[in-house]
């Protein structure tokens with residue numbers, strides 16, 4: 545079947561039901577329809593409740609991490625109940641299950657982390673007074689925040705983006721850290737007090753990148769995503785995913801990775817780190833090379849970060865978590 549014939553079919557798109565997940569799924573659906581709707585393509589949204597959505601009483605890093613959100617959709621793919629899934633690439637483990645693959649994805653949104661305090665409050669992450677409560681369940685965000693402002697108390701918070709924003713108004717925390725991309729997508733970018741400079745606050749690997757996952761055998765379906773693809777995004781995502789896969793730390797380790805292209809788009813610079821959860825020490829490395837080497841560069845940076853002390857952090861966390 546050619547992609548033109550395939551375009552006359554109805555595809556089932558698996559998504560979680562959160563506002564952000566639905567926004568992302570609808571964005572991909574709209575882009576697919578813009579490319580193939582005239583040939584008859586239809587896309588039906590299938591909402592999937594994952595273990596990550598059901599378990600809300602414990603911190604995610606104690607029940608299996610962000611991978612829980614992804615696995616529920618992967619099970620539906622492998623069972624043939626959906627044709628493709630839309631995820632945040634940041635939530636995907638470094639390696640995919642046998643039989644699944646990723647398709648081309650659109651341009652990366654803002655990769656930065658966002659600091660939010662009460663509306664109108666004249667404060668930054670660095671100037672928040674000692675003893676203030678900063679809400680985040682991300683070990684990376686908590687540790688990097690401590691490096692910028694050691695007096696803060698890190699408070700684990702869970703829930704979707706609007707819930708976490710609401711903890712400020714409820715007085716549970718003084719400020720929160722969230723991904724700028726999620727806030728922008730939900731039309732809440734105005735609420736951001738400060739977009740944190742990636743050189744001082746390195747983002748999570750693939751933050752702001754979407755992932756489209758499908759069965760590897762469905763090469764005809766994968767072809768439908770080619771018009772949506774953004775070359776520079778696929779290069780930086782390849783570097784950052786390779787970093788993650790080499791570290792094998794997943795989201796339960798305070799790790800960060802940020803890849804950027806040179807102005808002419810021919811070279812890529814990859815930076816990575818693992819930070820002690822209390823923020824006391826950072827183990828970091830970086831490399832630069834031609835874009836064709838993006839994945840090798842990411843893996844190389846990861847090996848250097850492990851050797852510099854990152855392995856010790858991962859070992860200690862693994863021992864504490866199990």
Ligand SMILES: NCc1[nH]cc(CCC(=O)O)c1CC(=O)O
Nearest residue numbers: 632634722723725726751752753
């Ligand atoms: N941790 C959950 C998650 N996964 C992806 C995003 C935001 C969108 C993105 O990074 O692409 C978020 C929310 C957040 O971290 O604030």
